[in-house]
Amino acid sequence: MRLMLCFLLLIISSPAASTDASLDHAETTVLALENAWNQAVRLRESGALQQLLVDRLIYIEYDGRVMSKGQYLAQVRAPLLHPEHIVSESMRAHSFGNSVIVTGVYQEKGTKNHIPYVLRERFIDTWILQNGMWVCVSSQSTPIVH
Amino acid sequence: MNSSGDFFVWKRVVVPLAVCLFSLWATPQDRTGRDAESRLLAVENVWNQAEAKGDTKALSMIFDDDLIYVDENGQLLTKSEFLAKAKSQSAYPQLLTTQAMSAQVYGDTAVVTGTYRIEQTKGKKRAQREGRFTDTWVRTHGTWVCVAAQSTPILR
Numbered sequence: 001m002r003l004m005l006c007f008l009l010l011i012i013s014s015p016a017a018s019t020d021a022s023l024d025h026a027e028t029t030v031l032a033l034e035n036a037w038n039q040a041v042r043l044r045e046s047g048a049l050q051q052l053l054v055d056r057l058i059y060i061e062y063d064g065r066v067m068s069k070g071q072y073l074a075q076v077r078a079p080l081l082h083p084e085h086i087v088s089e090s091m092r093a094h095s096f097g098n099s100v101i102v103t104g105v106y107q108e109k110g111t112k113n114h115i116p117y118v119l120r121e122r123f124i125d126t127w128i129l130q131n132g133m134w135v136c137v138s139s140q141s142t143p144i145v146h
Numbered sequence: 147m148n149s150s151g152d153f154f155v156w157k158r159v160v161v162p163l164a165v166c167l168f169s170l171w172a173t174p175q176d177r178t179g180r181d182a183e184s185r186l187l188a189v190e191n192v193w194n195q196a197e198a199k200g201d202t203k204a205l206s207m208i209f210d211d212d213l214i215y216v217d218e219n220g221q222l223l224t225k226s227e228f229l230a231k232a233k234s235q236s237a238y239p240q241l242l243t244t245q246a247m248s249a250q251v252y253g254d255t256a257v258v259t260g261t262y263r264i265e266q267t268k269g270k271k272r273a274q275r276e277g278r279f280t281d282t283w284v285r286t287h288g289t290w291v292c293v294a295a296q297s298t299p300i301l302r
Contacts, residue, residue, distance in 0.1 A: 056250055058259050064278045064300030066259070094214060096284040096293045099255040103214055103222060103294075122220040124296045126282045128252050137250070138257045140280045142298040144220035 027093035030100045030127045038086045046073040060140040062121045083110035100127045179251040186249045200236025202229045216296040240266040254285040276300045
């Protein structure tokens with residue numbers, strides 16, 4: 001399963017899939033990568049995420065903490081974190097030149113240190129085309145207040 | 147308009163707009179990234195001043211028409227909605243400061259991140275809040291415009 005996920009990520013973000021000039025294709029590719037990202041988090045497969053994130057990634061958590069790529073990947077594989085249900089709703093991709101901005105509502109349920117948690121937050125992810133591959137350069141979440 | 151009025155317009159409108167225009171206009175040296183970083187950080191400061199004053203004309207120049215803005219309540223706003231919000235918020239005295247700003251440039255895309263603090267007085271109430279932001283900038287036709295911005299409150 002994990003090997004398949006890595007292979008899938010490689011195919012989706014590969015030059016062959018992403019050199020299509022159409023904006024629609026870029027947006028579809030990036031949305032597919034967002035879904036693959038969720039799958040990787042659910043499976044705690046941080047290795048699959050390596051190629052999706054730039055080394056200088058800026059990751060801002062729902063509580064305002066800032067994380068580097070290394071810190072984020074360490075969190076994904078943390079032994080006491082068990083995300084059971086992850087879904088992104090209302091996802092939309094917007095092309096701006098060689099970058100794609102994705103917005104959506106991220107929902108995650110699971111247990112952390114054996115304590116149940118539920119997250120519902122709005123996110124913006126910024127993707128760029130680097131060496132023919134789509135990679136995420138920043139990701140930020142904000143809890144939705146009603 | 148009297149001379150003090152002229153000075154007011156000069157200080158509050160002309161200077162920030164000039165800085166804004168100068169900063170947004172990308173030069174060929176921007177390709178190195180360093181120049182772009184300092185320009186973007188300068189525009190971020192102009193943005194703060196404009197937002198605190200409710201100067202929607204200056205703000206409008208900074209943002210792409212298709213701006214995507216997520217405020218600190220997690221609400222998704224368009225450019226016009228954000229400008230209307232900034233205008234209404236400026237009715238109350240506020241001090242907006244940013245810290246620890248850094249910019250990362252990837253060709254024609256740049257990401258600026260940092261923390262902000264807003265101190266605001268509404269009537270007799272004085273409120274203070276802190277958060278972290280990420281702004282995404284894209285260079286189109288030689289000009290940097292902000293295409294996405296998001297704020298997240300820092301939980302202590």
